[in-house]
Ligand code: HDD
Ligand code: HEB
């Protein structure tokens with residue numbers, strides 16, 4: 001229904017692929033840490049329930065890794081097919097971190113293989129636990145390296161531009177640019193937060209369905225304590241990300257907050273709609289909050305949209321993506337802290353149904369916040385593929401067949417998504433916790 005334009009189709013296809021990949025990437029980065037925490041608890045408390053958690057989570061993790069590899073490979077392929085000019089100009093600048101991601105992945109995969117097949121191999125349980133550490137490091141390093149590429153796109157440095165070609169390249173300066181610290185730490189900690197909430201949501205679901213096995217209560221407690229820590233960390237780093245934007249990408253921050261006039265004591269705008277003459281209606285305004293997010297004090301001057309050339313502004317709908325992410329962040333922090341608090345108060349019941357429902361909702365909401373965060377930062381980088389250096393249109397292919405590619409990949413992702421869900425649900429339905437405990441000679445005597 002609109003005219004064929006390879007740039008539009010390439011953007012849709014790239015966004016679709018990355019948006020799908022990031023679901024598995026997030027789980028891939030976060031779950032290993034949760035496995036490690038559970039196995040550690042199992043050893044320290046000599047409690048087989050925690051050990052079983054680590055085992056079951058590791059088994060499910062393998063399925064999501066497999067899909068992560070397929071979709072990750074699709075990204076690699078599409079980067080050179082859809083963005084040939086971008087890859088030609090920047091390829092040797094970002095080649096180092098791209099290669100390092102592959103390396104980190106292989107590192108992780110080798111230890112994952114050993115880990116899965118050596119559960120009962122050693123007398124000392126500690127030896128098996130040590131194997132999970134390189135998995136955690138490898139998974140986190142994947143996120144570290146690939147996100148540094150994205151940081152480079154947001155703040156390109158470490159080269160000189162001559163006739164559209166980047167020369168004098170310094171890969172390390174490119175990797176460690178001003179966007180890198182906040183971006184990488186925000187991505188990694190939100191991966192942890194989201195993974196903790198997804199595992200917590202599964203436990204809450206089982207408890208809601210009337211399965212009151214102590215295994216699920218322990219799983220819920222472990223994941224919510226972790227989530228509370230990560231949620232608070234996310235808020236702190238999110239605040240630092242805002243300060244990064246203020247200093248280095250003020251147009252993205254102004255677009256996110258519909259902030260038109262350059263001024264101090266700027267309010268944070270929640271929700272609302274924008275009229276044709278750029279007036280904000282029906283929004284909740286938190287006085288001074290934008291100035292504080294940007295610079296830490298109410299008198300920080302925040303540059304407004306009116307001070308940027310109109311053709312260099314990103315689409316203003318990223319405001320909603322930003323709001324959604326921040327709202328979900330507050331929600332996740334509230335729910336996890338409330339759970340931990342109620343569980344700590346001995347005569348309160350943290351396992352009440354409303355709270356269980358709230359945890360259950362938190363799983364998908366956390367993943368939605370990941371998507372919202374990426375859409376916010378990626379669309380907020382428009383119209384640049386390399387901020388201030390190369391536009392998206394300049395980086396794109398001129399091929400006439402991107403539409404067909406798009407349809408093929410939509411089918412591929414649908415098949416992958418459905419298969420993944422079916423394999424996972426069959427895997428765990430056919431092997432419930434009760435049966436697995438019995439099989440390992442553990443009775444239910446210690447059930448509460
Ligand atoms: Fe990205 C575009 C989403 C990480 C490299 N990405 C793009 C778009 C979306 C996303 C929605 C379309 C934006 C538009 O055209 O309006 N990006 C994501 C998600 C990511 C992600 C969900 C999490 C995994 N992206 C990411 C990284 C890289 C890129 C880590 C660097 C290797 N993204 C690109 C790109 C695109 C892009 C290929 C195509 C057009 C553009 O950047 O501006 O360079
Ligand atoms: Fe990724 C995987 C690429 C983004 C995380 N990846 C992957 C793969 C590829 C990729 C190719 C396969 C494997 C190998 O290495 O070989 N990615 C990529 C690219 C990008 C990305 C190109 C951009 C564009 N990722 C990403 C991010 C993250 C990640 C952002 C984080 C957050 N990945 C990842 C992981 C993995 C991957 C973790 C592994 C698998 C699983 O799932 O685990």
Ligand code: HEB
Pocket residue numbers: 154179182183184186187190193194234235236237238239241242243244245252325326328329330332366367369370371372373374376377
């Ligand atoms: Fe976020 C992004 C803030 C929460 C996920 N963050 C982002 C940004 C900012 C923020 C500013 C941008 C950056 C750049 O561009 O560089 N956050 C924030 C805040 C908060 C938050 C303030 C509240 C607390 N997030 C959140 C959550 C999540 C997230 C909850 C999930 C879970 N983000 C995100 C992502 C992203 C973001 C994924 C993309 C990447 C980067 O970093 O960029």
